[in-house]
Amino acid sequence: MSAITSPLVWEHVQPAAARRLLTGAIDAFAERGFQATTTRDIASRAGMSPAALYVHYPSKERLLFEISLYGHRAALEILSEADAGDSPADRLRGMVSAFTAWHAEHHTIARVVQYELAALSPEHLAEVATIRRAISAKVENVLGDGVSDGTFAVDDLHGTTLAVLSLSIDVARWYDPVRRAAPRELGQLYADLALRMVAA
Amino acid sequence: MSAITSPLVWEHVQPAAARRLLTGAIDAFAERGFQATTTRDIASRAGMSPAALYVHYPSKERLLFEISLYGHRAALEILSEADAGDSPADRLRGMVSAFTAWHAEHHTIARVVQYELAALSPEHLAEVATIRRAISAKVENVLGDGVSDGTFAVDDLHGTTLAVLSLSIDVARWYDPVRRAAPRELGQLYADLALRMVAA
DNA sequence: CAGATCACTAAGCGCTTGCTTAGCTTGGCC
DNA sequence: GGCCAAGCTAAGCAAGCGCTTAGTGATCTG
Numbered sequence: 160m161s162a163i164t165s166p167l168v169w170e171h172v173q174p175a176a177a178r179r180l181l182t183g184a185i186d187a188f189a190e191r192g193f194q195a196t197t198t199r200d201i202a203s204r205a206g207m208s209p210a211a212l213y214v215h216y217p218s219k220e221r222l223l224f225e226i227s228l229y230g231h232r233a234a235l236e237i238l239s240e241a242d243a244g245d246s247p248a249d250r251l252r253g254m255v256s257a258f259t260a261w262h263a264e265h266h267t268i269a270r271v272v273q274y275e276l277a278a279l280s281p282e283h284l285a286e287v288a289t290i291r292r293a294i295s296a297k298v299e300n301v302l303g304d305g306v307s308d309g310t311f312a313v314d315d316l317h318g319t320t321l322a323v324l325s326l327s328i329d330v331a332r333w334y335d336p337v338r339r340a341a342p343r344e345l346g347q348l349y350a351d352l353a354l355r356m357v358a359a
Numbered sequence: 360m361s362a363i364t365s366p367l368v369w370e371h372v373q374p375a376a377a378r379r380l381l382t383g384a385i386d387a388f389a390e391r392g393f394q395a396t397t398t399r400d401i402a403s404r405a406g407m408s409p410a411a412l413y414v415h416y417p418s419k420e421r422l423l424f425e426i427s428l429y430g431h432r433a434a435l436e437i438l439s440e441a442d443a444g445d446s447p448a449d450r451l452r453g454m455v456s457a458f459t460a461w462h463a464e465h466h467t468i469a470r471v472v473q474y475e476l477a478a479l480s481p482e483h484l485a486e487v488a489t490i491r492r493a494i495s496a497k498v499e500n501v502l503g504d505g506v507s508d509g510t511f512a513v514d515d516l517h518g519t520t521l522a523v524l525s526l527s528i529d530v531a532r533w534y535d536p537v538r539r540a541a542p543r544e545l546g547q548l549y550a551d552l553a554l555r556m557v558a559a
Numbered sequence: 560c561a562g563a564t565c566a567c568t569a570a571g572c573g574c575t576t577g578c579t580t581a582g583c584t585t586g587g588c589c
Numbered sequence: 590g591g592c593c594a595a596g597c598t599a600a601g602c603a604a605g606c607g608c609t610t611a612g613t614g615a616t617c618t619g
Contacts, residue, residue, distance in 0.1 A: 174566085192392065194391075194392060194394035198606085207567075209568095209608085210610090211568075213607095213608065277392065314548070321533065322548075325525060325529035325530070332525075332529075355556050355557075357555075407598090410578085410599080415596090418578080
């Protein structure tokens with residue numbers, strides 16, 4: 160049922176047992192949600208007894224936070240790397256394409272990032288919220304630049320920013336790797352749609 | 360914290376106690392999610408003891424199903440009523456506008472409809488899924504009609520349908536009645552964006 | 560090679576969960 | 590006035606929850 164999260168991306172998490180717990184938790188949280196996932200389920204996915212989880216993480220919520228924080232940082236990084244090009248149009252195309260493809264490719268992590276915020280503690284939520292604001296700001300800046308140089312025509316800058324983000328984010332909700340197109344092609348389609356949304 | 364769901368829309372649910380349980384459950388599910396909501400919480404929102412819930416509903420899941428089914432039917436109805444006008448452009452504008460405004464106005468029910476599908480039993484999920492397919496089909500038909508008469512230029516019909524739906528659906532995730540614009544204005548903005556996405 | 564440390568398990572604690580049971584009150588009806 | 594169904598509550602049950610404790614074996618360190 161679940162596409163097991165590739166452990167390759169998580170090599171910085173040491174020791175290996177902690178990494179197995181983390182990737183197991185990602186799959187479980189994405190599949191059933193944080194609240195419906197038991198520590199026994201996470202531990203058994205990592206091939207351990209329930210108590211072993213607490214050797215590496217102080218609580219189930221902390222495991223969620225670690226995943227959410229890493230996921231948010233990865234998403235922001237993807238967006239920043241894609242923010243390259245001479246024109247606002249090129250930059251927007253690159254950003255929407257990369258951000259959408261990331262939500263498809265890593266739809267398990269993305270689901271945790273986008274839909275499990277309410278399960279975070281207030282302090283952890285605040286930390287993650289600053290990254291979310293940076294993500295929105297990145298998109299809003301490109302749109303603003305495009306409006307300034309006349310290539311984009313946008314009435315409601317903040318509202319349109321939200322709409323562009325929605326396009327990519329909602330991919331995490333419905334994406335099914337078995338049935339749907341390749342992440343890259345989806346990214347290109349969505350980049351095209353986003354450009355048409357704002358083009359002058 | 361929660362905007363209490365208007366009981367006016369639910370007058371067909373009898374007796375009043377059953378209605379109070381239903382609207383209480385909507386607010387609770389929207390706020391914390393189905394799994395994190397306890398039957399004690401729902402009952403206390405309705406001003407009753409936990410056991411009273413089972414006089415009116417056989418299980419917590421059944422309460423969710425009733426909400427989800429009614430919500431899906433309402434969403435489809437909104438979309439069908441808005442599917443009026445001479446041109447595909449007018450029809451799409453009306454549908455996206457109404458569908459978006461509904462997700463903002465009724466963002467509590469919409470959250471349950473869009474994000475709690477996994478908590479439904481297989482049989483109940485199947486029943487709700489047929490309505491979801493009808494909703495997608497409605498949008499895909501308008502886009503198809505627009506392509507046929509040359510007013511729309513759409514490469515990937517199915518992918519673009521998903522994107523148009525994502526725009527409206529994702530509103531339920533972020534919409535905050537205190538901070539954001541009126542549902543109607545949001546609907547008009549999004550209808551405009553959707554049209555630009557597909558216009559020839 | 561003793562002692563400490565790390566990674567782990569078996570067992571289980573206190574608590575909460577969805578739901579049940581037994582019994583009470585109320586209002587309508589013959 | 591006796592009866593009954595509808596709608597409710599107090600109490601509680603079995604199961605499962607997050608997390609802790611006590612102890613074990615392997616590995617590293619002086």
